[in-house]
Amino acid sequence: MVAGETEMHDMIRESVRDIAADFDHGYWREHIEEKRFPAEYWATLAEDGWLGVAIPEEYGGEGLGMVEMTIIIEELSRGGGQGGIVFVLTPVFGGIGIERHGSEAQKDETTAEATDDGWRVNGEKTFISGVENADAMLLVARTSEFDPSNPTQGVTLFVVDEPTERAGISLSTVETTVPWFETQYAVRFDDLEVSESDVLGAVDGGLYLLWDTLNTERIGGAASALGGGLRAVDLAVEYAGDREVFGAPIGSHQAIQHPIADSYAKLTAAREVTYKAAKKWDAGEDCGMEANAAKLLTSRFGTEAADRAIQTHGGNGFTPEYEVFSIWQNLRLTQTAPVSNEMVLNYIGEHELGMPRSY
Numbered sequence: 001m002v003a004g005e006t007e008m009h010d011m012i013r014e015s016v017r018d019i020a021a022d023f024d025h026g027y028w029r030e031h032i033e034e035k036r037f038p039a040e041y042w043a044t045l046a047e048d049g050w051l052g053v054a055i056p057e058e059y060g061g062e063g064l065g066m067v068e069m070t071i072i073i074e075e076l077s078r079g080g081g082q083g084g085i086v087f088v089l090t091p092v093f094g095g096i097g098i099e100r101h102g103s104e105a106q107k108d109e110t111t112a113e114a115t116d117d118g119w120r121v122n123g124e125k126t127f128i129s130g131v132e133n134a135d136a137m138l139l140v141a142r143t144s145e146f147d148p149s150n151p152t153q154g155v156t157l158f159v160v161d162e163p164t165e166r167a168g169i170s171l172s173t174v175e176t177t178v179p180w181f182e183t184q185y186a187v188r189f190d191d192l193e194v195s196e197s198d199v200l201g202a203v204d205g206g207l208y209l210l211w212d213t214l215n216t217e218r219i220g221g222a223a224s225a226l227g228g229g230l231r232a233v234d235l236a237v238e239y240a241g242d243r244e245v246f247g248a249p250i251g252s253h254q255a256i257q258h259p260i261a262d263s264y265a266k267l268t269a270a271r272e273v274t275y276k277a278a279k280k281w282d283a284g285e286d287c288g289m290e291a292n293a294a295k296l297l298t299s300r301f302g303t304e305a306a307d308r309a310i311q312t313h314g315g316n317g318f319t320p321e322y323e324v325f326s327i328w329q330n331l332r333l334t335q336t337a338p339v340s341n342e343m344v345l346n347y348i349g350e351h352e353l354g355m356p357r358s359y
């Protein structure tokens with residue numbers, strides 16, 4: 001249990017752990033190989049109310065907060081499979097979607113020109129995950145010329161329903177090496193018509209909405225990397241105890257044991273800052289420093305833990321029967337997406353340390 005957690009939090013951890021245990025490595029391998037959405041997993045999470053954990057009760061959610069969301073993502077990821085991705089890459093939590101779709105590249109490349117009854121959108125965004133499963137897409141578009149004296153104005157958020165059916169949107173797949181059940185796409189907008197009723201928030205005021213939710217994806221991503229890193233540690237511990245070479249379990253050797261223990265210590269520290277970020281987020285306090293630090297540290301320590309788990313597994317570390325290599329691939333990605341660690345460090349350098357802006 002993390003300091004400050006309640007019995008209710010314990011209950012959430014246990015329930016979610018049980019769900020993760022019902023969907024084994026074979027289930028996930030099948031879905032990744034076939035690029036198939038894990039519908040049964042999703043339905044179970046929905047039935048038990050976990051998908052709506054941070055949605056207010058009046059909208060059918062559980063009305064809990066970021067701490068509970070962090071617990072769920074951590075435990076699903078630690079339980080194996082792609083629960084973290086299910087959460088972080090879907091619009092379950094509006095803020096996460098908003099921040100994700102507001103990448104720098106998209107802001108630069110997609111513009112909306114005013115028409116008599118709305119806007120016409122043109123542009124392209126590469127690397128959009130899971131469009132095939134989306135009922136709606138959040139689009140960030142520039143609706144007014146960039147004005148250096150007022151750089152925060154001029155960007156609008158649009159909710160685009162049924163993106164795969166809409167005229168003006170075309171998709172092409174982008175090959176990546178990450179073992180996900182979701183496909184990545186380049187999305188092209190050619191004269192896509194959107195109207196006033198599709199606008200989220202205020203016209204030209206979309207960046208405020210983005211910033212308001214900027215930290216949610218950092219925290220969700222950190223929880224996912226934390227859980228993935230802890231899974232790598234769990235699997236390494238188990239394998240190091242079982243595998244005997246020259247009459248002794250390999251875990252009895254310090255060359256194997258210490259790196260695993262070191263990773264566990266690092267992840268334990270990263271976990272503290274992750275939950276601190278979540279608590280500040282729930283209290284409505286500025287959690288930018290903690291959310292960015294959590295994202296940075298969990299992605300680095302998680303990747304390192306997975307690398308060590310591969311080493312512990314010897315040759316088996318490179319076979320699909322054992323999860324550790326795909327855990328490493330997923331964790332390595334967290335250093336680059338949804339936001340790169342360089343951008344995270346830019347934030348800390350500029351906003352926390354007052355250093356000059358690099359972009």
Ligand SMILES: Cc1cc2nc3c(=O)[nH]c(=O)nc-3n(C[C@H](O)[C@H](O)[C@H](O)COP(=O)(O)OP(=O)(O)OC[C@H]3O[C@@H](n4cnc5c(N)ncnc54)[C@H](O)[C@@H]3O)c2cc1C
Pocket residue numbers: 100101102103105106126127128129130176178184333336337338339340341342343346358359
């Ligand atoms: C599998 C996958 C799924 C994805 N899914 C989505 C999605 O669903 N939605 C979405 O919007 N995006 C998605 N992305 C995109 C992802 O968010 C970007 O790839 C990521 O933010 C990095 O941006 P970039 O690729 O444009 O890199 P670039 O901006 O081209 O940067 C390249 C490198 O230079 C560094 N760099 C750039 N500028 C600076 C600077 N000023 N200071 C220091 N370093 C700098 C970057 O950190 C990076 O290491 C996905 C990417 C992948 C690989």
